[in-house]
Amino acid sequence: MIAAALVGVFGVAGALLRFGIDSWFAHHSSIRSIRTDGTVKLHWPWATLLVNVGGCFIIGVAHGLTGRLGLGSEWQVALATGLAGGLTTFSSWTTATIRLLSEARFGSAVLNVGINLAMGFAAAAAGITLAG
Amino acid sequence: MPNGRAWLAVAAGGLVGSELRYGLGLALPDAAGAVPWTTLGINIIGSFVLAALTTVWMARPHTAFWLRAAVGPGLLGSFTTFSAVIYASDQLARADAHPVWITYLALSVVLGLAAAGAGWRTGRLVSRSRDGQP
Numbered sequence: 224m225i226a227a228a229l230v231g232v233f234g235v236a237g238a239l240l241r242f243g244i245d246s247w248f249a250h251h252s253s254i255r256s257i258r259t260d261g262t263v264k265l266h267w268p269w270a271t272l273l274v275n276v277g278g279c280f281i282i283g284v285a286h287g288l289t290g291r292l293g294l295g296s297e298w299q300v301a302l303a304t305g306l307a308g309g310l311t312t313f314s315s316w317t318t319a320t321i322r323l324l325s326e327a328r329f330g331s332a333v334l335n336v337g338i339n340l341a342m343g344f345a346a347a348a349a350g351i352t353l354a355g
Numbered sequence: 356m357p358n359g360r361a362w363l364a365v366a367a368g369g370l371v372g373s374e375l376r377y378g379l380g381l382a383l384p385d386a387a388g389a390v391p392w393t394t395l396g397i398n399i400i401g402s403f404v405l406a407a408l409t410t411v412w413m414a415r416p417h418t419a420f421w422l423r424a425a426v427g428p429g430l431l432g433s434f435t436t437f438s439a440v441i442y443a444s445d446q447l448a449r450a451d452a453h454p455v456w457i458t459y460l461a462l463s464v465v466l467g468l469a470a471a472g473a474g475w476r477t478g479r480l481v482s483r484s485r486d487g488q489p
Contacts, residue, residue, distance in 0.1 A: 226377075227374065227377065230373055230374065230377045231370050231373060231374055233373075234369055234370060234372070234373025234374070234377075234433055235366045235369045235370050235373070237369070237373075237433065238365055238366065238368070238369025238370075238372070238373070238428065238429055238432060238433045239362065239365060239366055239369065241428060241432060242357070242361075242362070242365040242424065242428045242429075242432075245428060246356055246357055247356075250356065275437040275438070278436075278437060278438040279437070279438050279441045279442070281438070282438040282439070282441070282442045283442065283445075300377075303438070303439075303442070304373075304376070304377055304380070304439075305373060305377075307436075307438040307439075307442075308373060308376060308377075308433070308436040308438060308439060309369055309372075309373050309432075309433045310438070311436055311437035311438040311439075312428075312431075312432040312433075312435055312436070312437060313398040313401060313402065313435035313436055313437045313440065313463075313467060314398070314401035314402045314404070314405035314406075314431045314432065314434075314435040314471070315405065315427075315428075315432060315435075316437060316467075317398075317402040317405075317406070317467040317468050317470070317471035318402065318405045318406040318409055318471045318474075318475070320468060320471070321406055321468065321471040321472050321475045322409070322475075324472075325475065336464060336468075339437070340441070340460075340464075343437060343438070343441040344441055344444070344445060347438070347441050347442055347445050348445065351445070
């Protein structure tokens with residue numbers, strides 16, 4: 224019961240943080256999208272990359288940290304399933320990749336898949352090492 | 356930046372999405388050392404629905420922003436998870452279960468993208484037929 228409540232609170236926190244980062248990137252790219260030389264800046268899912276890498280670091284840290292601080296397993300669930308799960312997103316990652324493919328931006332699509340995976344694994348490993 | 360209603364909508368959607376994912380994980384727990392099928396299913400379903408809604412909303416840009424925020428970044432963003440895929444793959448690799456983590460990662464990427472692609476097309480077809488276009 225406590226774990227379910229913690230997942231809710233931390234999941235909402237992760238979702239709001241992701242929405243804030245997404246909105247920040249959308250706002251700043253829209254400012255920069257109109258350039259004096261007339262070129263339009265192409266969208267690229269930076270915000271999703273950032274939240275996914277950040278969330279992989281958090282889930283890596285979660286296990287070792289809760290053990291070290293002597294916290295119960297419900298806190299590990301809160302950080303891993305709640306915070307990291309709410310912060311990261313799989314559906315936006317795949318949908319953004321399909322959007323890039325639909326615009327015939329094949330290199331960007333491949334890069335979006337590869338860089339999320341590579342940096343996600345590196346961030347998770349860094350978190351595990353740091354907290355372990 | 357978005358208004359208060361949009362933030363509240365994301366919070367509500369995020370609560371439902373996180374609890375749904377947590378609840379499914381309790382109801383259908385992923386077995387240790389095996390492909391986490393529940394997480395895989397969640398991510399495939401979420402990819403299909405988000406991509407379908409994305410093209411529907413592109414065709415209907417007047418859909419209320421708070422509603423899109425509640426369902427997209429809120430519900431589906433929180434329901435699906437990237438960190439669990441990476442963490443489970445990392446743990447399986449550390450346990451030398453190499454065929455398992457490679458299968459899991461390949462299925463996640465291939466089926467996730469296929470689901471998003473199918474959703475993208477479905478959303479387009481749905482909005483075209485509704486608007487009476489060929």
